[in-house]
Amino acid sequence: MEMLDKDLRSIQEVRDLIKKAKEAQAKLAVMTQAQIDAIVKAIADAGYAHREKLARMANEETGFGRWEDKIVKNAFASKHVYESIKDMKTVGIINDDKVHKVMDVAVPVGVVAGLIPSTNPTSTVIYKALISLKAGNSIVFSPHPNALKSILETVKVINDAAVQAGCPEGAIASMTVPTIQGTDQLMKHKDTSVILATGGEAMVKAAYSSGTPAIGVGPGNGPAFIEKSANFELAVKRILDSKTFDNGTICASEQSVIVEACSKEAVMAEFKKQGAYFLTADEAVQLGKFIMRANGTMNPQIVGRSVDHIAKLANLNVPAGTRVLIAEETSVGRNVPYSREKLAPILAFYTEDNWEAACARSIEILNGEGAGHTMMIHSENEEIIRQFALKQPVSRLLVNTPGALGGIGATTAIAPALTLGCGAVGGSSTSDNVSPMNLLNIRKLTYGLRELEDLVEQPTVQAAPAVATISQDDKEQLISMIVARILEKM
Structure with missing residues (x-):
């Protein structure tokens, strides 16, 4: 029996996951706001319910941080993020300006590639799934190999809950054979619409160099x-x-x-x-x-x-x-x-x-x-x-x-997020704390308010030269002078 190399298995797995994610996203794209919101709530509830288990798994697997604080992170990524986005309009008409006759229609971007770091593995999965699904997108995760077990468990927990709430199969998925080649395929695949890159500087640079639109995070200092x-x-x-x-x-x-x-x-x-x-x-x-x-x-x-x-x-x-x-x-x-x-x-x-x-x-x-x-x-x-x-x-x-x-919006009023944009000065495509609104395209419906004639400048009409006027006495004096000169020449 022929065995594929690990990198080839990883690449093929990515292709299969993206195919299913695209099919699932087509179903998400026609769902109502209420249906999307039910899926999002299920993800948040599941993440919150399993916050301690997932925190302990991440700490045991990576050795990073403190599991007690990772519980707080998981709670933040699920409950706190959910509370900030639950009433957000992300489906159909999200704004209608009757005065200027401009309507905004939300359009999902499609399939999101979610790169997950080993420092905040479980909380980042919960957060990225929430903002992606809230915007009507599907998401395929590329897990850091050093946190693979805890990441896959988090994906399973939230995916099971999402499917029970009506989410299409394949809308939330993860690579199980993570390799550089597989992640490269995920970022560069023609059906990947945007990359959410959280990780090392080299990974973020690779995301921006992939040719696929990316939202990345530079180093903090x-x-x-x-x-x-x-x-x-x-x-x-x-x-x-x-x-x-x-x-x-x-x-x-x-x-x-x-x-x-x-x-x-x-x-x-x-x-x-x-x-x-x-x-x-x-x-x-x-x-x-x-x-x-x-x-x-x-x-x-x-x-x-x-x-x-x-x-x-x-x-x-x-x-x-x-x-x-x-x-x-x-x-x-x-x-x-x-x-x-x-x-x-x-x-x-x-x-x-x-x-x-x-x-x-x-x-x-x-x-x-x-x-x-x-x-x-x-x-x-x-x-x-x-x-x-x-x-x-x-x-x-x-x-x-x-x-x-x-910075993540836990003790401030900025958007709760675990992906913090650094703007152009930091090599990022946004300076926002990334939310579902960063994963939507906005279609503008707008009515005409003016005609071509209203835009063309009308030529300025020149006023006729003023005609000099003289008094009656001046007229008589002028006539007398003209008559006198005529008589002189006779």
């Missing part, structure tokens, strides 16, 4: 500025809550802290009080060797790991109960590991003379890595906050809130 008017105790609490949440695996989490010189000692004391450990210069060098690999990418050995695990890896002795490791830094660059994205409980600490220098340092950090993503500011000075909003190259400027939870 958000600095957090604690301005001198801030409540230091609360600012530090929020940063530590964010950076320790699931061991820092959310890309919107803080990567560095910037303070003014006048606040340095007070802020450092507060960090120490709340469980942070400031590395000595030698310890910072020692740990720095483990943050980045020789090729300049983040070392997966530290991603989503606890302080204890990272300390043992780098042979460091840190106090028991340490929540976050902090290294003082003065430089930014590709070869400066603490200035880069670190999806782990590790922070850089910069000191600047004033807020203007802190603003410039933030821009330097973001332009080095993370442009277009997210920044945090802790301040009570509205004018300084406004200046940062005007100058920082980010899509989200979060004020007085934890970065990880504020």
Whole structure:
């Protein structure tokens, strides 16, 4: 019996999944809003009901993060996202402007390719399925191999619930033989309509290079500025809550802290009080060797790991109960590991003379890595906050809130999402927190309001020259002069 190579099996599997997904999407496209909403609710309910089981599976399989926090992520991806989209109009006529006679008709994009990372595997599957199906699309997942088991279980849980609620078979599916070649086929297939890319920088670049429309997420590397008017105790609490949440695996989490010189000692004391450990210069060098690999990418050995695990890896002795490791830094660059994205409980600490220098340092950090993503500011000075909003190259400027939870819309009023666009500056096709509206085309129905004649400028009519008028006395005097001259010539 002939056996296909793994890559060939993967490619064929993708072709089969896309064929079924396209057929299923054709059925979704003619469903009513009520039918679509019933399917979406079933997905959300199933994700929420299995939130703990899926969280434990993801943590056990990958070793990343904390299963307790992954429960929160799964709850957010199901219940919180659902609450934000449940009343959204996504089928048929979604807007009708009677005054200007313009009607918006929602048109699903078709088959979505959903790339799933190992850092947030189960929650990302739930979220991407919800926003795709809400917009009337089918979705085929490409799972990270290191989280295959938990991803496939999540797909099974939500697909079973969706089918029971009337969803066509094949509308929610996943590759079971994940390979680079299979994922490449998924992204480049003629019947794949759009790619939702969440993963490493190389994966996102591949999505944008595939020739298929893509919505991708660049790296996060958000600095957090604690301005001198801030409540230091609360600012530090929020940063530590964010950076320790699931061991820092959310890309919107803080990567560095910037303070003014006048606040340095007070802020450092507060960090120490709340469980942070400031590395000595030698310890910072020692740990720095483990943050980045020789090729300049983040070392997966530290991603989503606890302080204890990272300390043992780098042979460091840190106090028991340490929540976050902090290294003082003065430089930014590709070869400066603490200035880069670190999806782990590790922070850089910069000191600047004033807020203007802190603003410039933030821009330097973001332009080095993370442009277009997210920044945090802790301040009570509205004018300084406004200046940062005007100058920082980010899509989200979060004020007085934890970065990880504020960026995804859990502690803020922006759209709840686990795909955070970085805009053109970050190499992304959108700066939005991605929602069902990003997975719809809008067909415009519009009535004529003007005729051609209304657009043509009418020629300006020139006024006739004014005719001079003279009084009766002047007329008589003129006639007398003319008569006199005639008589003279006779």
